[in-house]
Amino acid sequence: LLCRRYRQDDAIMYKNELAEKYAQNADDRLVLARVLDKMDEAARKNVVTSTHFLNENQSALAELMIKAQGNPAHLFFGGYDGALRRVVMFFPDYLDSPAPVEEGANPLAVLRCQYSKAHTPSHRDFLGALMGCGVKRETIGDILAGEGSCDIVVLKEILPYLTSSLESAGKTSLTNRVISMDQIQVPEAEFKLVKDTIASLRLDNVVSAGFSTSREKASEAIKAGKVFLNHMNCLKADKPVNEGDIISVR
Numbered sequence: 001l002l003c004r005r006y007r008q009d010d011a012i013m014y015k016n017e018l019a020e021k022y023a024q025n026a027d028d029r030l031v032l033a034r035v036l037d038k039m040d041e042a043a044r045k046n047v048v049t050s051t052h053f054l055n056e057n058q059s060a061l062a063e064l065m066i067k068a069q070g071n072p073a074h075l076f077f078g079g080y081d082g083a084l085r086r087v088v089m090f091f092p093d094y095l096d097s098p099a100p101v102e103e104g105a106n107p108l109a110v111l112r113c114q115y116s117k118a119h120t121p122s123h124r125d126f127l128g129a130l131m132g133c134g135v136k137r138e139t140i141g142d143i144l145a146g147e148g149s150c151d152i153v154v155l156k157e158i159l160p161y162l163t164s165s166l167e168s169a170g171k172t173s174l175t176n177r178v179i180s181m182d183q184i185q186v187p188e189a190e191f192k193l194v195k196d197t198i199a200s201l202r203l204d205n206v207v208s209a210g211f212s213t214s215r216e217k218a219s220e221a222i223k224a225g226k227v228f229l230n231h232m233n234c235l236k237a238d239k240p241v242n243e244g245d246i247i248s249v250r
Helices: 002-022 026-045 054-068 123-130 157-163 203-210 216-221
Strands: 074-077 086-091 110-114 140-144 147-153 176-177 227-231 247-249
Touching: 002 026, 002 054, 026 086, 054 074, 054 086, 074 123, 074 140, 123 140, 123 147, 147 157, 157 176, 203 216, 203 227, 203 247, 216 227
Parallel strands: none
Antiparallel strands: 074 086, 110 147, 110 176, 140 147, 227 247
16 A cells, blocks of 8 residues: 555656646646646546647647657547647547547537527627636637527536526527537638738747737737747747747737
8 A cells, every 4th residue: 555655646746747847837737737637547547538628828738748758649629620729538549539539439519509690799708608607618618609609619518507507698698509510610710911021030020010019019928928839838039930830919
């Protein structure tokens, strides 16, 4: 019993150190520790396991950490191609991803909320309504609001509760039904093309041009940890930016 306790303590210490290595803040450490728990559970119990939803930054950190652990069989899955919020699924040796998702091990479900096209609730309205129902953000994936309906990807475990409890978004009444994932409707993304000439492809220059702000304010945002380069927090204003990179500002 004493030897087993020492082994368990060593394993916990190792997980904490590993999560600390890749985390950028306290929330990240908790999320990454949970990812490690699910990875370990899949290997020990020889079953499919999955995490709660991760945002883009947490997914990028988790991917680095998983690769450092030998890249065990796993899949980032948000219900449809291009999903922003995704869970991580880990698979035992006898299964190859993503086959288990198709065979019934899918941890996700989709709730379609329908409403009058005369009143179109926003993403914020739906998020506020969901939080008002008392569910945690980590149980909710992408919220795909469109004309007349909104598809919400959720963990299966909260689906029955939401189906009966989510009655309105903003001032708009909702009619809910469960749909299959191949029925998900992804609203067309809106883009604004920005053309500019900058002295160099430094991160602060590109943020300044792309988000219509001064270079000084762009640099302040970077130093404050509000700018992400390819979903990773970047604190270097002079970081080179390459074609195809994704920059987001909180």
